[in-house]
Amino acid sequence: MLGHALLLALREIRRNLMRSALTMLGIVIGVASVIVMVNLGSGATAQVGEQIASLGSNLLMVRTGQHLGFGQRSEAEPFKLEDAEAVGREVGGIAAVAPGSSQPMTAIFGNRNWSTTVTGSDNHYFPVSNWTLTKGREFSASELRAGAAVCILGEGVRQELFGNQDPVGETLRLNKLSCQVIGLLGAKGQSAGGRDQDDLVVIPLRTFWRRVAGNQDVQMIYVSAREGASTSKVQHDIELLMRERRRIAANEDDDFNVRDMKEIAEALTGTTKVLTTLLGAVAGVSLLVGGIGIMNIMLVSVTERTREIGIRLAIGALEREVLLQFLVEAVVLSSFGGLLGILLAVGTTYGLSALMGMPPILDAGIMLLAFLFSAAVGVIFGFFPARKAARQDPIEALRYE
């Protein structure tokens, strides 16, 4: 009986191709939008995860002052080099520690100049912040000790100043400081916040003190926890150590803070996941609207086809056969619409991902779910019109003009 209902339903769909196509359109768009939203959301989550990983795994950043909200920070005594050394010496579970101070400066090479951030640090800075050298070398021990005028460039600065030229060995100016390029860092791309991470120049910390800052402050201590160590334990230990070194009384608040990048990563991916769910739910509403569209068309079609239903009933079709035929029509329309929606979604996901520079991720689960939901929409919204068709009085139906 189902086979015959399918045959009759397919004939009806073929008889009214245009109407069938328009009916399907609602479902196609509904299914496609749900899938695209979830796929893009998964892509965004994956991208955030990658970007966080590019900052450095298990990275903790220790800064002076407390976050006051709206980008303001409380004033506090800066760290000294001894603070960074103490962290490396006294806190367990640490892989590496790097002191760092930064300042925005203008880098000049030939007739080009570029505003960038100059960071003074040592060789630990690279593994801690997950940088790799693609060219040249790190700072030598004597350069670090003597505060030599050497620098290592980020890929962004290289592109702006050197174009296709090899920068290693060249000399550029940072404000008034002439320094020789000894190395080049691999590209990391944009950060989760949209900042170009490759826009930086690294010089030895002593060079920064003497030639740039004019003091011996350490603005930030970069700490990477050892693989497998608990970052929250490390964070707590650093806090205890710093309170002691900075002589903060038990009833006073910290005048520094330790940021765990893993925590931030989790918060960010959590946010994108919530957003994905939200967008998926909004798109789900459009799928529901598509279902109502099907019901609407099916109801109109039942009225329009009253006479045909009368003929079928007169010929000896059972009530349940007519019901099944109309139900199958609705389900075929909605599930075929669902299939088209999946195809459309795959294309759109690839297109939009490329446009937004995100990895295209196809979530098989949501595609299956959206398809099953579209078929269910057919059953639910097809049932009412189908029952209306099946319950027609054959005599009235045959007389219907």
Next chain:
Amino acid sequence: MNAQPAAEPVPLITLRGVTKVYGQGQASMHALRGIDLVIQPGAFVAMMGPSGSGKSTCMNILGCLDTPTDGSYRFEGVEVGALSRNQRALLRRHYLGFVFQGFNLLARTSALENVELPLIYRGMPLAQRHARARSALAAVGLSGWESHSPAELSGGQQQRVAIARAIVTEPAVLLADEPTGNLDTARSLEIMELLTRFNTEQDITIVMVTHEAEMAAYARQVVHFLDGLVDGGQSQGAE
């Protein structure tokens, strides 16, 4: 339940005191006021009468599309009034064929698909279904027109397709409601010849509503309707 004297064969159709009332109380309308009618297997019956005389109502009851308000309708001895909606649909599927004044073919559907429709509901496999539908179309003289849709056929041809659809199941009774009402005289006569042939060659009982005496002349039994009553049904030959 149908204790018939052994000598007399069971009539195909027996109506006893059939009434049909539409509406209730003041607004009620008596379409049939007590009809007695016997139709034997193989008969060719014409039902005549002015409009509103009850012949269409009677036709609907005979076609199991409607049920009598009172009285008894037995089809091959089975009381139709006691059947459920589904059982009546099955009775139509297996024993009855319908031809209507307005042809009532499915639009945008080929002649072959129209004719095979009742066979689909009977659950017949594809090959057999197509063969039967083709031979039914051949029987009404429409070989070669299988793939044409109703819009591509003349009125006479459409009615032939409708007849093919009615006889493809080899029904016991073919019920024709003014089958020639929409056709010119030449086409009408062709249709009547066709019905007569199915009646005599395939022994299909035919009950036809008409108001044209010329068409009624093809029948062997004429029933006159007037104000919801019949005049008994005199025979135009052997009954």
